[in-house]
Amino acid sequence: MSRHEPFDFRSPEDLLAKASDLGIELPFQTDLSPLLEEITLGWKKIGNRLAVQPMEGYDANPDGSPSDLTFRRYKRFASGGSALLWFEATSVVPEGRSNPRQLWLHEQSVDSFKRLVAETRMEANQSIGADHDIYCVLQLTHSGRYSKPEGKLQPHVAVYNPFLDEKRENLHILSDKKLDRLQENFVDAALLAYQAGFDAVDIKACHGYVINELLAAFDRQNSKYGGFFNNRARFLTNVVKNIRQEVSQIGIAVRMNAYDGIPFPYGFGSSRDESEKIDLTEPKQVVSRLIEEGCSLLNITAGIPYLFPHLGRPFDRPLPGDPIPPEHPLEGISRLLSITADLQKEFPEIPIVGTGYSWLRHFSPQVGAAVLKNKKAAFIGLGRSAFAYPEAPLDLMEKGKMNPKKVCISCSRCTEMMRLGGTAGCVMRDKEIYGEQYKKLLRERNKQ
Ligand SMILES: Cc1cc2nc3c(=O)[nH]c(=O)nc-3n(C[C@H](O)[C@H](O)[C@H](O)COP(=O)(O)O)c2cc1C
Structure with missing residues (x-):
């Protein structure tokens, strides 16, 4: 690992020289046409490979419905030209909200979600053209150990984890019965998402929230959701299977941590023998099962933002009080690219959205184009960049480049x-x- 440094590259040559110093083969090409290639998702043909990553705005109304600020955000994303909009983490139950202003989909809020989807699609058509279809995915979640439905922490923990918990005693561990019920909540929410007009739902299995925790629940004892692989993957695969059966018209996506960054037996995707190393054997087994059960879109990410935020979102400036990461941001990006490439190579039949491009600023299109060209992902996902510069895809279409003065500075x-x-x-x-x-x-x- 090398010293952390902020972004400081005037030219592509500077960036590539740094990558080379670090021993990284950074994909890079000046022909950006792969970004604007069509692709078919489900029955829908969409016009480019640019995805807005799910990004919580923490601005829902208290009843979980989208507020004016939420509408504004999605309309900006839509008018900016990305063809795949991955709507942010939306709770399936009130007690699983990450904060009192997280979106929450239920019978009483579904109509406002319906309006959100309709107005977002309309905005995309008005800005880009009547034939510009967008694919709208809604991320469904339970925030698990990070739930704060009333503003203070009310954790629902899937498994004790010494990297996250001071002690095993007094943890509020979700019972098998609660998890059985929670699966039904996900299926109910998928039906509502279909009624609201989303093309697909994402069963969120990343960033340390409940389903991600379950994938690494090696130490969950006397439970059908802990221990052996089949038990740990049970919740996620059951939800996908049941949605496929009960809401057959909706697409099913999964955003999955392929690597938590926590050693075995407390993290997913870690080598059993060398704790520092990644081992994608189990993530691949999960993907294989998901495809069998009817999942048709993946979004690959890594890390637990509360523990090692640099793993999933390489940045220049840490949060105040947080340490400087122990690696160069390009090393983090390279890790995310290679995990995703490995999975996409193994499963060419399912499109995968890649993560972690925002730190690259106005060079992200060149890196993304090379990734797509080499079939190392099917979509380039932009998170913080979409907050900063939602119209970047439009600039790529019209001007062939991103404006360095508008990019996210990963602050x-x-x-x-x-x-x-x-x-x-x-x-x-x-x-x-x-x-x-x-x-x-x-x-x-x-x-x-
Ligand atoms: C403010 C903020 C909110 C986020 N909300 C979500 C979310 O709702 N769901 C999710 O899966 N990831 C969420 N993420 C992670 C992003 O989707 C993305 O993985 C991360 O920012 C790295 O991509 P980037 O380098 O393009 O920003 C969030 C990140 C930030 C900074």
């Missing part, structure tokens, strides 16, 4: 806002709204 302020309990957005590039909110949050914190 982590969007995450900081979220951790301060506020709404999340781009403080630097969407100043009018989020610059002001950020200042207000800091003032409130300083008063405490």
